[in-house]
Amino acid sequence: MHSLRLGLVVLAAFVAGGTPAHATSGNHIAASLVAESVSPVPGKEVRIAIRIAPEPGWHGYWSNPGDSGVPTTVRWSAPAGVRFGPLQHPAPTVLEVAGFASYVHAGPHALMVTMKVPSGVALGTRLPVTAEVSWLACSDSLCVPEKARLTLNLVAGKGEKDKVGQAVVSSGLNALPKPAVGAGTMHLADGAMVIVVPVAADPAGAVLFPAQDGAFAATAPQQVRRVGEALEFKIPTTATRVPAQFTGVVRAGGRAYAVHASPAPSALAATQPSVQAQQPVGDISAQADGVAPREAVRRSAASDATEASVTGGQRSVPGSGDGAAVSFLMALALAVIGGLILNVMPCVFPILSLKALGLAKSGQSENAARADALAFTGGTVLVCFALGSLLLLLKAAGTEVGWSFQLQSPYVVTGLLVLTTAIGLNLAGLFELRGASINGAFMSRPGVSGSFWTGALSAFIATPCSGPFMAGALGAAMVLPAPAALAVFAGLGVGMALPFLAIGFVPALRRRLPKPGAWMNTFRHLLAIPMLLTALALAWVLGRQTGVDGLIMGIAIVLAVAIALWWLGVRQRHGRERNWAVLALAAAIAAPLMFKMPAAPAIAAPIVESASRQAFSEERLAALRAKRVPVFVDFTADWCLSCKVNEKVAIETEEVQRAFGAGGVVTLVGDWTRGDPAITRFLASHGRNSIPYYLFYAPAKEPLVLPQILTPGSLSALAKPPAASG
Structure with a gap:
């Protein structure tokens, strides 16, 4: 990353008034x-x-x-x-x-x-x-x-x-900025936000700072000119409507002015569009992501940070009320439903094998079944809660991250590669470690500890990709107060565990499960296939993140661990005592390789571009919008299985590509494999922090938020010009 070093600041010496307390020693x-x-x-x-x-x-x-x-x-x-x-x-x-x-x-x-x-x-x-x-x-x-x-x-x-x-x-x-005399106006023109404020100052060097987040990109160039007794700021934006109000500060000519603006008469009709009109038919998840609830929560949280009334030493928060409570309850409900649906998403299928094997072995008492179900729920909730806590801490520290950030680290990917390979080899019968077996006694056998760790692993591997309803819940969680946000993340874990809870607490469902028998050994071996395919996919992701050198190191780590586990299994089958020295040797080989693993660059590898397929950037999107070119925006990542499925079954099909070509549609691909901060900010500005996320911009129209499960027919229909579609 390039550095920009600030010039030295000469600090003035302040003499305290009253009895001030200074900052804690050691602060910068x-x-x-x-x-x-x-x-x-x-x-x-x-x-x-x-x-x-x-x-x-x-x-x-x-x-x-x-x-x-x-x-x-x-x-x-x-x-x-x-x-x-x-x-x-x-x-x-x-x-x-x-x-x-x-x-x-x-x-x-x-x-x-x-x-x-x-x-x-x-x-x-x-x-x-x-x-x-x-x-x-x-x-x-x-x-x-x-x-x-x-x-x-x-x-x-x-x-x-x-x-x-x-x-x-x-x-x-x-x-402090001095209030400007009168209100300004704003409107959209040629892909730019045009804001006119009553500040009679020299436009040279003038800068407009938005008080509200998301008004326009901080990096966007500002064209400024003097119009009578006012300054006109023209700022590129991807917004398709002006906000209901704008407040900010203008710094010009060595002075600062507090300004506010309202939509110009011609823009008023665009300030309150119907949410339904912005969504394609049948997009339930998009309808659940309306801007208004998110903005209400954001303003409530902002008021919490800037204004408080004190009574008897206790702080009361103005602005918190029924609106914030409704937003929280909606986000919580979406998280639970999204977690439930996540059980059938492609990125979760490998871990379903562990669940299925554990359930098939369940011939337990009523109390034991309920204990297993609660333990499984504890595992899913704990992992979702922990990931959510870490995400909030990183966001509070100013780091641009989103949901599934853990798979943007090659170290985490390597750890999952080792884990899934070990589970796959165990399911295939290559080694057995009774009492510590990933299959036999640690993960998928009935029992509280096995159920807990099955739930924990399920959540950790399953959460990178988001399914329907999840996007709205996770987007709202990022602007809710921390306790409410953590409750939403926990709700995601509860949703994932609902099927297991139902089986644990409803005897009729358990009676429908197949009875244990000899068939389970064959079934177990078959379940090794999706687990090993998952390991193969993780190896591919690691190679994409770190290159050939990183992939070779990852394979070497997996090989060392696999040999160690096989050797321990051999000793166990021959009735010999465990020799943990072989695991220590494997760890000694793996540790230095892990530390030497090449770090993933912050920006993904360049996308092979063509006239109809280009890398995403807000500037490029704004330029295409200004030319009235239809645009399909695809936010994807190598570790997102849902994204890859959509690419193969819909986006990259000949039918869709032919329709896009006939309609002049340009596809902008946002590769989030390595956590590109620019993509993270764009997702956040749209109330999202997870993928897949798809947008379609028809010329001079509001963008459509597309479903997270795409079909060739739905994409081809979007590419048709209005005359052909209606």
């Missing part, structure tokens, strides 16, 4: 708290400044961090009745690194807050204020989550000014 960004008066007047407001001082080469983030980063959040504690307003930022600057743009604060600055003291407070009453401040500190090569607990000891009084505090607050207020 120091923070302190001051007030314009240490004796605020009851019934009136007092302004408070959170002073931020980054080390040279470090920066924090604006309220909208842009392509990456996390905004500063504050949790206030104060006596009952004391209220705090939203956090106010000075204008940011743009930091571009390796093709990404973020909105940052790179030097000393102050975040402003208004505090109101209740009118009934008696003079002389102590008013201790605590601010728990969290932020992400970044340099050109490292990002570190940091926090500080800041305090102010105020006393209700007559509002005497503190000279130092007043100077800091005055400087902070002067740095």
